[in-house]
Amino acid sequence: MQIIKRRKWFYALSLIIIIPGLISLFLQGLNLGIDFTGGSITHIKLPSQVTTAEVREVLEKQGLEKAEVQKSGDEFYLRTSELTQEETDELMAALKEEFSEVVFMSAESVGATIGGELTRNAILAISIAAVLMLIYISFRFEWTFGIASIVSILHNVLVVLGAFSLFQWEVNSAFIAAILTVIGYSINDTIVIFDRVRENMRGTRKQDYEDLVNRSVAQTLNRSVNTVLTSIFPLVALLILGGSTIKLFVLAMLIGFVVGCYSSICIASSTWYEIKTSRAAA
Amino acid sequence: MQRNTSIAIIAAIVVVIGIISYFVYQPLLNNINLGLDLRGGLRVVLEAEELEGEKVTQDTIEKALGILRTRVDALGVKETVLYPQGDKRVVIEIAGEDDPEAAVNILKNTAQLQFMDEEGNVVLTGKNLVDAQAQMKRDGSNEAEIALEFDKEGTELFAKATSENVGKPIIIVLDGQPISAPTVREPITNGQAVITGNFTAKEAQDLAVLLRSGALPVSLKVMEKRSIGPTLGADSLDKSLKAGLVGLIAILVFMIGYYRLPGLIADLSLVIYTMLVLGTMAILDAVLTLPGIAGFALSIGMAVDANVIIYERIKEELRWGKTLVAAIEAGFKRAFTAIFDANITTLITAAVLMYFGTGPIKGFAVTLSIGIVASLLVALTFTRYMLVLFANITKNEKAYGI
Numbered sequence: 305m306q307i308i309k310r311r312k313w314f315y316a317l318s319l320i321i322i323i324p325g326l327i328s329l330f331l332q333g334l335n336l337g338i339d340f341t342g343g344s345i346t347h348i349k350l351p352s353q354v355t356t357a358e359v360r361e362v363l364e365k366q367g368l369e370k371a372e373v374q375k376s377g378d379e380f381y382l383r384t385s386e387l388t389q390e391e392t393d394e395l396m397a398a399l400k401e402e403f404s405e406v407v408f409m410s411a412e413s414v415g416a417t418i419g420g421e422l423t424r425n426a427i428l429a430i431s432i433a434a435v436l437m438l439i440y441i442s443f444r445f446e447w448t449f450g451i452a453s454i455v456s457i458l459h460n461v462l463v464v465l466g467a468f469s470l471f472q473w474e475v476n477s478a479f480i481a482a483i484l485t486v487i488g489y490s491i492n493d494t495i496v497i498f499d500r501v502r503e504n505m506r507g508t509r510k511q512d513y514e515d516l517v518n519r520s521v522a523q524t525l526n527r528s529v530n531t532v533l534t535s536i537f538p539l540v541a542l543l544i545l546g547g548s549t550i551k552l553f554v555l556a557m558l559i560g561f562v563v564g565c566y567s568s569i570c571i572a573s574s575t576w577y578e579i580k581t582s583r584a585a586a
Numbered sequence: 587m588q589r590n591t592s593i594a595i596i597a598a599i600v601v602v603i604g605i606i607s608y609f610v611y612q613p614l615l616n617n618i619n620l621g622l623d624l625r626g627g628l629r630v631v632l633e634a635e636e637l638e639g640e641k642v643t644q645d646t647i648e649k650a651l652g653i654l655r656t657r658v659d660a661l662g663v664k665e666t667v668l669y670p671q672g673d674k675r676v677v678i679e680i681a682g683e684d685d686p687e688a689a690v691n692i693l694k695n696t697a698q699l700q701f702m703d704e705e706g707n708v709v710l711t712g713k714n715l716v717d718a719q720a721q722m723k724r725d726g727s728n729e730a731e732i733a734l735e736f737d738k739e740g741t742e743l744f745a746k747a748t749s750e751n752v753g754k755p756i757i758i759v760l761d762g763q764p765i766s767a768p769t770v771r772e773p774i775t776n777g778q779a780v781i782t783g784n785f786t787a788k789e790a791q792d793l794a795v796l797l798r799s800g801a802l803p804v805s806l807k808v809m810e811k812r813s814i815g816p817t818l819g820a821d822s823l824d825k826s827l828k829a830g831l832v833g834l835i836a837i838l839v840f841m842i843g844y845y846r847l848p849g850l851i852a853d854l855s856l857v858i859y860t861m862l863v864l865g866t867m868a869i870l871d872a873v874l875t876l877p878g879i880a881g882f883a884l885s886i887g888m889a890v891d892a893n894v895i896i897y898e899r900i901k902e903e904l905r906w907g908k909t910l911v912a913a914i915e916a917g918f919k920r921a922f923t924a925i926f927d928a929n930i931t932t933l934i935t936a937a938v939l940m941y942f943g944t945g946p947i948k949g950f951a952v953t954l955s956i957g958i959v960a961s962l963l964v965a966l967t968f969t970r971y972m973l974v975l976f977a978n979i980t981k982n983e984k985a986y987g988i
Contacts, residue, residue: 347818349817389687389691389811407815407817408815408817409814409815409817409818410812410813410814410815410818411811411812411813412811412812412813413808413810413811413812414809414810414811415633415808415809415810422947425942425943425947426943426947428942429938429939429941429942429943429947432938432942433934433935433938433939436934436935436938437931437934437935440930440931440934441927441931444927445927478876478877478880480947481877481880481881481947481949481950482880484935484939484947484950484951485880485881485883485884485950487935488884488932488935488936488954489884489887491928491931491932491935492888492891492928492929492931492932495924495927495928495931496891496895496924496925496928499923499924499927499928500924503920503923523902524898526898527891527894527895527898530840530844530894530898531887531890531891531894533840534837534840534841534887534890534891534894535883535884535886535887535890535891537833537836537837537840538829538830538832538833538834538836538837538883538886538887539833539883540833541829541830541832541833541836542826542829542830542833542883544829545825545828545829545832546822546825546826546829547818547821547822547825547826549818549822549876550822550826550876553876553880557880557883561887
């Protein structure tokens with residue numbers, strides 16, 4: 305395994321993936337769902353020949369001009385400004401009158417402040433967790449491993465965020481849980497490789513670090529691949545067989561796991577090597 | 587240990603695990619609290635509105651919760667959970683009602699009852715009530731009314747107010763809305779009054795319950811409302827379970843195919859592990875939500891990972907030329923530090939999220955934490971014991987995928 309020799313290629317590959325995502329994040333941001341913006345989503349089932357234009361017409365008659373209507377099979381998602389209970393009831397009644405067969409699936413209504421809070425809480429929690437992780441890893445390993453792990457986690461989170469921004473997939477509160485799962489997976493994946501580096505490091509001289517990293521990655525490669533495979537089996541099953549509401553949620557995790565496996569092999573170990581050798585040179 | 591004894595023990599273990607999981611699985615699933623996103627229902631987050639000069643404290647929320655609980659019981663709203671969120675919020679989750687919206691609309695009424703004179707001075711409030719009962723009007727119409735009974739102080743206040751206002755109306759105001767304005771014919775000194783309005787029997791009964799349980803100390807505003815229809819709830823649960831099962835079978839097949847004999851041990855470990863996690867969730871009364879399923883998926887991945895790490899290590903040791911038993915010993919010991927550190931680091935994250943997170947984040951953290959602890963436990967005890975037992979049966983390294 306010539307990981308270290310090819311590390312510049314890996315950096316380039318990562319940048320090629322991350323930079324468009326970053327640009328997209330700055331230019332168009334994320335497609336935030338009502339959990340973050342406030343508003344209402346009414347999810348219903350209608351006869352499948354009904355078109356979004358027909359549904360929009362009904363919405364307009366109800367005074368909901370700014371509504372977005374999404375259709376997936378016979379399921380419709382109506383995104384509107386925040387509706388009161390009476391308004392939802394009126395809307396349902398109007399839809400029933402127009403299309404007769406209306407099955408109520410779900411209705412969500414969120415005030416604007418909740419989403420901001422959720423994000424703040426999540427960011428606070430993740431930051432505290434990152435500090436504690438760094439302390440734990442410094443204590444059990446060495447601080448250099450801690451920094452490299454965090455770089456790798458950041459890398460994975462950026463890829464997932466970037467992909468969701470590029471394709472404008474909708475982000476809701478469950479997305480935060482998906483990001484957390486990706487972080488958990490990245491840590492787990494990276495630490496096992498670092499554990500091997502730590503073990504092989506005994507008595508290694510500084511000029512042999514390249515070989516040390518290559519050897520450690522090679523020794524744990526089977527495990528890295530098998531683990532990502534078994535981890536994505538249930539995700540692929542959920543993506544294909546699961547309900548429409550959780551598709552994006554599963555997709556976020558799937559992207560994160562695959563990228564997590566790549567980054568723990570190629571990015572985390574290379575980053576550690578950079579830190580270690582630049583310190584040795586100084 | 588004798589070869590035959592080992593075979594006997596292994597066979598016994600397999601049979602016992604099989605029987606237990608067959609009989610325990612369904613009751614276990616039935617005992618797990620499913621989140622509203624999986625079973626359908628209504629979840630409403632209410633925020634206390636601060637009035638000028640009146641700060642909302644935890645105490646206010648506690649009081650409001652107490653009153654809401656009384657109302658839920660009195661109104662007979664089915665399968666309702668109430669809990670505070672932060673310092674200013676109350677969450678109401680209703681799973682068992684046909685029309686949960688209506689139930690919440692009644693529950694969240696402040697039910698502040700006031701009696702005013704013509705000039706708008708408050709002469710008496712709902713604080714002085716000892717009882718409120720719905721009854722049918724005696725005039726034979728289909729309308730209902732509410733009979734009120736005041737306490738000693740209320741009786742005196744009401745007597746004073748009615749004697750000062752003979753011939754004039756007393757206005758009865760509920761949550762700022764006048765609901766009735768009867769004219770006083772003579773002073774009322776027995777501490778009883780009747781509210782008439784155009785109530786149906788049901789409305790009168792609900793209002794009587796609200797008045798009996800007392801007014802909420804604050805008014806509550808809807809911040810967030812999610813209602814999942816029973817069709818969608820059942821649909822997501824069904825599909826998620828089916829997908830989960832398919833995913834699990836794929837893992838089981840892969841592990842046996844790749845790791846052979848140890849793969850079988852991994853599969854047995856995984857079955858025990860799943861039972862352990864579901865069992866713990868049932869005992870702790872934890873709620874399984876969609877994000878919780880994500881946490882569970884990650885922890886299954888980590889549980890399999892523990893096995894993968896151990897077997898890869900054992901294979902390595904075998905390639906170094908160690909005997910099977912020595913390789914198992916060494917492989918296990920070396921794999922352990924990796925498994926331990928990886929799990930503890932993830933557990934740190936999960937614990938922080940559990941402490942700071944709300945809603946979906948908490949649900950995720952709880953299942954992940956339970957999963958990690960269970961995975962470490964199973965890997966350390968069961969997997970290890972089984973590996974040693976199997977080593978007694980066959981020394982053939984082909985069985986280990988070499």
